[in-house]
Amino acid sequence: MSSQPSPADQQRRLHGWGRTAPSVAEVVTPRDPEEVAAAVLGAGPRGVIARGLGRSYGDPAQNAGGRVVDMTRLARIHSIDAASGLVDVDAGVSLDTLMRAALPFGLWLPVLPGTRQVTIGGAIGADIHGKAHHVVGSFGNHVESLVLVTADGAVRELTPDGPESELFWATVGGMGLTGIVVRARLKLHHVETAYFLVDTDQIDNLDDLMDRQTRDDEKYAESVSWFDAVTTGPHFGRGILTRANHASLSELPEKLRDKPLKFDAPQLLTVPDVFPPGMLNKLTGRIFSELWYRKSPTKHGVVQNITQFLHPLDIIGEWNRGYGPHGFLQYQFVVPPSRGDVVRTVLERVTAAGKVSALNVLKRFGEGNRAPLSFPRPGWTLCLDIPVGRGLGELCDELDAIVLDAGGRHYLAKESRTSAEAIRRGYPRLDEWRKVRAAVDPEGVFASDMSRRLELV
């Protein structure tokens, strides 16, 4: 059985999407909740953690010297109720799979991050957010109930307002450290079509870009901006603001009306693992930024499919390989609404340090939820993609200080290098979360490289 202790050949080297800091663990692949419970009960002294599709950038789904439970075999969609929008799914189902299954019923996942290659369990554990956060909040807001295997091997059903609601909210955003989510019921939204009506605005400097998002984001269900962090001078932070609403049937052009719920998400190519370090440098970064800016002139009311609007990178498989063998990191933080100035300061520091970030995403968050470790809170969230190289550690430590002094914090699903102190400062409710977690896992069975590195438990 898959949860038996380790023959050597199950030892696998694991890393996150950023391809940094690998470690080796015994990987088991259970097929049902009973096998998950057995895998938890049979964990050795270095504990156990669940892993989904490995899209976290850092190390939350690694457990050096311990056990890692690969959840991707628990992948059944148990039911979809078209009328109520309720779906009942295993935790190993990916957002991609669920979307493909639910769309024909006119159902839409309200929270979609930058990739659909995320499991339901991972989406709950990181309490992920998407471009619709200012309207719909984060993933945990849409979970009606979840089934959690805890350290004692028990299988508990939790709801947001039920008797164990504290454990429910500690699990949302809890990075897998309260137990293993094996199943969940989610409430989806109704849509008439799978298309968006997109307004694109090319804006030639950062201040105007942020000003526009502050003014009329509420008119749109989805809103995000990409900007150029390479160009300096008066056009510093020039960017593309893309905002959209779901297209209704009558808004679709004639030829799309036949199949309004068609899921248009091709994968055209997979990047081979052959790139040397340094592919992203000042020159290629400048070219990329120029092309990206030019390809998106201001235009309103354009009909786009899900890949065009939400997930342009999903067209290319394993795109993280393009960064070469040293990997890269994503630096994502949120600061309060009044501290939008931090966005500019951070960008200026990055540029001054000679670092190149090609994928820069800026968004205004709406209200947060009740989960003590949930990342989103009202304010500005900025996400930078930087290849690992000399001096990056010092630069990021500097940025940490700026972000934390402004009352901000870091996103654990992207985090791969900060200090325990930075997380403690950024998440003032950490101790409250620890209490809930200590009650449900007194022996510390659930552990990950991240929990050791950031001293989360």
Add this chain to the structure above:
Amino acid sequence: MIDAVGNPQSILLLGGTSEIGLAVVEAFASDRPMRVVLAARPSPRLDAARARLEGRGCTVETVEFDATDLASHTDVVQKSFAGGDVDVAVVAFGLLGDNEQAWTDAAHAVELAQVNYTAAVSVGVLVADRMKEQGHGSLVALSSVAGERARRSNFVYGSTKAGLDAFYSGLTEALRPHGVVVTVVRPGFVHTKMTEGMKAAPLSTTPEAVAEVVADAVRTRKELVWAPAPLRFVMSALRHVPRPIFRRLPI
């Protein structure tokens, strides 16, 4: 854990008063303070090292360690790992000895062999075992270019380093599947207390410069490095120089 940009949280220095070893610890500590375990014989130098690292914000533990007391090694390594995972372990102890005495006096030769080779192998096996259990870690061994080709002027020392070098190079392969990176470092002539008063060889370097090479190797998971880097090519050439010429070289 070592993070995405190569910052460790803890480091174990075997040979806790080694100048190069302490420079390595400081190279990491200058980026971020960490937990340091110094394994060495008690001495004022050890106390001074401890105070200096604590001044940098590090938490320092000391473990009594005598390289020649092989029977105690199990206990030393056990104590060194008692405080939690060791992310980086540096095997930095060693004796230079007196070559003329060493090749004519068996006791002195054995002393060099014991400290530089036997003891290094002993702690290597024990640390490897703990890191295997951890599933991660970086183990650094300070070898020497003297081990790459024996020279008349220091071949006893060179032979011990050749043995250490071969052992840790093999350990690199053995530990790879377990998520542990072993790095063999081959410094040239380093200005330290050990080499005080000796005539410096070409491309001589300092403990701080060697430490930068080591820190960079750990961060980028390199398995074999020279300090300074150009020695790699110098030694590659020297290994192939015919003996009649080699023995006439002023090195």
